[in-house]
Amino acid sequence: MPVLLELLLLFAEIGATTFGGGYAMLPILQRELVEKRHWTTEEQLMDYYAIGQCTPGIIAVNTATFIGNTKAGMIGGIVATLGVVSPSVVIITIISIFLQNFADLSVVKHAFNGIRAAVCVLIMDSVIKLGKKSIRDLWGWIIFLCVLLASLLSGISPVLLVVLSGVAGIVLKPVADRSAAKAADDAAKSGTEPEASGTLDGEKEDRT
Amino acid sequence: MIYLQLFWEFFKVGLFSVGGGLATLPFLYDISAKTGWFTTADIADMVAVSESTPGPLGINMATYVGHKTAGVTGGIVATLGLIAPAIVVIMIIARILTAFREAKVVQDTFYGLRPASTGLIAAAGIGVAKIALLRIDLFRQTGSVLSLFNWKLILLAAVIYITLVKFRKHPILYIAVAAAAGIIFQL
Numbered sequence: 001m002p003v004l005l006e007l008l009l010l011f012a013e014i015g016a017t018t019f020g021g022g023y024a025m026l027p028i029l030q031r032e033l034v035e036k037r038h039w040t041t042e043e044q045l046m047d048y049y050a051i052g053q054c055t056p057g058i059i060a061v062n063t064a065t066f067i068g069n070t071k072a073g074m075i076g077g078i079v080a081t082l083g084v085v086s087p088s089v090v091i092i093t094i095i096s097i098f099l100q101n102f103a104d105l106s107v108v109k110h111a112f113n114g115i116r117a118a119v120c121v122l123i124m125d126s127v128i129k130l131g132k133k134s135i136r137d138l139w140g141w142i143i144f145l146c147v148l149l150a151s152l153l154s155g156i157s158p159v160l161l162v163v164l165s166g167v168a169g170i171v172l173k174p175v176a177d178r179s180a181a182k183a184a185d186d187a188a189k190s191g192t193e194p195e196a197s198g199t200l201d202g203e204k205e206d207r208t
Numbered sequence: 209m210i211y212l213q214l215f216w217e218f219f220k221v222g223l224f225s226v227g228g229g230l231a232t233l234p235f236l237y238d239i240s241a242k243t244g245w246f247t248t249a250d251i252a253d254m255v256a257v258s259e260s261t262p263g264p265l266g267i268n269m270a271t272y273v274g275h276k277t278a279g280v281t282g283g284i285v286a287t288l289g290l291i292a293p294a295i296v297v298i299m300i301i302a303r304i305l306t307a308f309r310e311a312k313v314v315q316d317t318f319y320g321l322r323p324a325s326t327g328l329i330a331a332a333g334i335g336v337a338k339i340a341l342l343r344i345d346l347f348r349q350t351g352s353v354l355s356l357f358n359w360k361l362i363l364l365a366a367v368i369y370i371t372l373v374k375f376r377k378h379p380i381l382y383i384a385v386a387a388a389a390g391i392i393f394q395l
Contacts, residue, residue, distance in 0.1 A: 122382065
């Protein structure tokens with residue numbers, strides 16, 4: 001299948017099955033893009049979301065444009081975005097023509113109570129998968145918990161949280177690297193863990 | 209020219225609202241007050257319809273407002289207006305990012321951004337769980353902790369989680385089954 005058609009169909013499918021916006025897209029993106037097609041990694045998916053959070057426009061569209069653009073250039077970005085929005089346009093248009101009281105129908109309400117239960121499970125499952133990749137050390141946990149608590153307990157804008165975390169990354173990564181290098185150094189000197197030298201991932205530092 | 213006006217109004221929404229679909233709400237109130245195309249009660253309806261149909265919330269709202277204001281073409285025009293700024297901005301960022309991906313400062317920024325992004329998504333998931341599985345209104349009325357939990361839906365969520373971890377089928381399947389369960393058991 002040509003890549004543009006694949007992008008269009010994939011994102012149309014995502015648009016037609018996403019209930020509740022950009023975050024609810026995540027489980028399907030993970031499955032289709034990371035696990036099945038290997039177009040992107042979970043880390044990159046996180047980057048797209050982080051950027052999508054703090055740039056203008058809604059997250060679902062930003063993420064679709066980003067992935068399409070990365071995969072097949074500008075046209076790819078446009079095609080993926082049109083794919084993700086077209087089911088909405090069709091469905092909403094039909095509903096506003098034929099079903100004035102759609103949201104009040106009891107069958108719709110019951111279906112949505114069930115769907116919401118599924119959506120929160122799916123999002124949480126995605127978060128666990130992403131967390132394993134994106135939180136690599138103690139600093140990562142601290143940033144994760146601060147952002148989680150701040151957005152749950154206060155009305156701080158996500159934009160501000162994303163910007164602050166970016167700054168925190170610039171400040172903390174060298175610190176993490178240094179303590180990782182030091183830990184590796186110590187280990188090399190005492191001769192206990194020679195294979196650990198040279199890793200600069202900061203993974204060792206929470207042990208010290 | 210109503211189409212041009214719709215496009216422009218939603219272009220501004222797309223340019224200035226940052227975050228999820230609900231971030232577009234204040235702008236919709238503003239448009240309502242300025243143009244009189246729809247009332248604030250209409251906005252409440254729009255949110256209800258947008259939340260009970262598939263697709264990103266912001267897109268659903270733009271289509272709904274556009275359609276209400278100027279028919280089928282209006283719906284399409286408003287949606288295109290909403291997504292146009294995002295497409296341009298993201299493409300510029302993607303280009304910059306590709307050029308500087310290896311730069312240390314970019315790498316360090318993402319070192320902080322990835323856990324933060326995960327935290328924001330976790331918070332969104334907890335937000336959905338609060339609406340989906342708890343009955344905060346009922347709890348306020350009765351004050352009984354037992355009434356706070358929507359046991360049937362918690363049971364459904366538990367079943368979904370167990371089958372998800374065990375079988376790892378496509379997410380759409382779980383959503384479809386959950387919708388059917390909601391209708392059949394009147395959840």
